[in-house]
Every structure is written in structure tokens, then in C-alpha cells.
Amino acid sequence: GESVGLHLPTLSVQEGDNSIINCAYSNSASDYFIWYKQESGKGPQFIIDIRSNMDKRQGQRVTVLLNKTVKHLSLQIAATQPGDSAVYFCAENKDSGYSTLTFGKGTMLLVSP
Amino acid sequence: GAGVSQSPSNKVTEKGKDVELRCDPISGHTALYWYRQSLGQGLEFLIYFQGNSAPDKSGLPSDRFSAERTGGSVSTLTIQRTQQEDSAVYLCASSLGLAGRKRDTGELFFGEGSRLTVL
Numbered sequence: 001g002e003s004v005g006l007h008l009p010t011l012s013v014q015e016g017d018n019s020i021i022n023c024a025y026s027n028s029a030s031d032y033f034i035w036y037k038q039e040s041g042k043g044p045q046f047i048i049d050i051r052s053n054m055d056k057r058q059g060q061r062v063t064v065l066l067n068k069t070v071k072h073l074s075l076q077i078a079a080t081q082p083g084d085s086a087v088y089f090c091a092e093n094k095d096s097g098y099s100t101l102t103f104g105k106g107t108m109l110l111v112s113p
Numbered sequence: 114g115a116g117v118s119q120s121p122s123n124k125v126t127e128k129g130k131d132v133e134l135r136c137d138p139i140s141g142h143t144a145l146y147w148y149r150q151s152l153g154q155g156l157e158f159l160i161y162f163q164g165n166s167a168p169d170k171s172g173l174p175s176d177r178f179s180a181e182r183t184g185g186s187v188s189t190l191t192i193q194r195t196q197q198e199d200s201a202v203y204l205c206a207s208s209l210g211l212a213g214r215k216r217d218t219g220e221l222f223f224g225e226g227s228r229l230t231v232l
Contacts, residue, residue: 008153034220043117043204043223044156089155100146100169101221105155 008087010108019077021107023090028071032093034101035064035075039086047075047088077109085111115139117224119205125230126195134190134227138207145188146206146221147180156204162188195231202226 013019025033031052036044050057050064050073057064063076073090087108091101118137126132138145147159158172162182173179177195182188192199206221 041225043206043225044221045223046220049220091156100158100161100172102158103148103156 008106008108010110012110012112013080015080015082015111015113017080019075019080019084019109019111021075021077021088021109023073023075023104023107025071025073025090025092025104026102027092028068030092033064033066033073034091035062035073036089036091036103037084037086038089038106044089080109080111082111082113085109117205117207117222119203119224119227121227122225123228123230125232127232128197129194131191131193132195132229134192134203134205134229136188136190136205136207136224138186138188138205139222140186142207142209142222143185144208145182146208147188147190148204148206149174149201150204150226151201159190159203192229195229197231200229200231202228 011019011021032049034049035047037047038044048057048059048062048064050066052068055066061078065074075088077084087106089103089106091103093101117139120135124132136145143164145162148156149159150156160173160180161169164185177193180188180190188205190203204223204226206223208221
């Protein structure tokens with residue numbers, strides 16, 4: 001989801017659970033999407049990307065799903081670990097011609113041992 | 114270095130002063146980006162450099178903000194006459210930015226940011 005003001009949407013899970021983080025993107029013309037993870041005090045770190053000619057892509061413990069019909073992106077994290085606690089951002093490339101990603105406001109994932 | 118390096122990591126300044134933030138991208142990366150992140154917010158695009166092309170300055174919030182990239186490597190973001198609303202973390206990122214192509218790989222490698230506080 002999207003944040004309002006200074007409050008990030010937060011997802012709290014138990015260690016070992018599967019996590020699903022959702023993102024609604026704004027431009028139906030966007031054709032490239034990325035998920036980034038940002039730990040406290042650090043810069044964002046690439047997790048996984050997907051192009052619009054795909055609807056699913058899997059990485060190590062992570063899966064990204066793309067639903068272009070409703071402009072929805074999700075990140076699934078399997079067997080969530082405390083080290084997964086961070087803010088997760090989705091980003092879309094909605095400028096043709098060059099890559100300037102537009103980032104969402106982020107979702108905080110809190111994993112309890 | 115192995116990653117994107119930014120300096121200073123923290124900067125406290127008084128309203129009205131000028132500040133310079135530095136970014137040293139990953140060697141060989143032709144694309145360089147500046148983003149701003151305010152507390153609890155997402156990343157706001159500021160400016161994009163790609164090789165020798167004219168930079169995309171469309172995200173700069175006012176004419177107090179400027180950036181340059183010398184020799185296709187190090188970049189400096191300058192904020193003149195700082196205001197309290199300029200307080201944020203300024204993140205630099207670089208990517209491969211494949212020459213001759215309109216789109217690069219898309220994966221941005223971020224530095225740890227420069228936290229600016231304007232009193």
C-alpha cells in the first residue's frame with residue numbers, strides 16, 4: 001500500500017512465515033519494475049526486477065508478481081528471517097527513453113523471532 | 114572502491130548556507146543518479162547523468178539545487194542558500210548505463226547517503 005504523511009505501512013510477521021508486500025503503480029505504460037530493500041541507515045539494495053512481458057519472476061526466497069490489469073506488484077518473501085526486517089520499495093520505470101525510476105513510499109517489514 | 118561512496122555522511126548547516134555533497138560512483142558505471150529521501154518517505158528523483166549526454170534535471174526542486182559530474186565520474190550536488198525543508202538524506206546511485214542504448218540495466222547501486230540537517 002501507499003503511505004500517508006510520515007507513517008509507512010507496516011507488515012509484522014513471525015520468523016519463518018511467508019511475507020507478501022504489495023505495491024500499486026501508477027502508470028500503465030511502465031514496463032520495468034524493481035523491488036529494493038532499505039535497512040536502517042543504509043542505501044536501498046536491489047532485490048529483484050521484472051519486465052512487463054512477464055507476470056512472475058523468482059529469485060532466492062523471493063518472488064515478484066506483476067498484474068498489469070490492475071497495476072499491482074507484489075513481493076513474496078519465503079521463510080522470512082529477522083534479517084529481512086527493512087523498508088521495501090517498489091519502483092517503476094515510466095519514462096520512455098531513459099531509466100529514471102519512480103519509487104513508491106515503501107512498506108516496513110518487521111520480523112519477530 | 115567496491116561500492117558507491119558518498120561524503121559527508123552527515124552534514125549540519127545553518128539556514129542560508131551553501132552545501133556540497135559528493136558522490137563517487139562505481140568504476141565503469143556511466144549512469145549516475147541523485148535522489149532525496151525525507152523522513153519516512155520514498156525516494157524523490159533529483160537528477161540523472163548518462164555518459165556525455167546532457168543531464169536530466171527535471172527533478173531538481175528549485176534553482177538553488179545544481180549538480181555536476183566531472184570527467185564522467187565524481188558528482189557534486191550543490192544546494193545554495195539552504196532552507197529547513199532541504200533537510201533529508203541525499204542518496205546517490207550509479208548503474209552500468211549501457212552506452213548507445215536508451216535504457217540501462219535498471220539496477221541502481223546506491224551509496225549510504227548524506228544526511229543533511231538544516232537548522
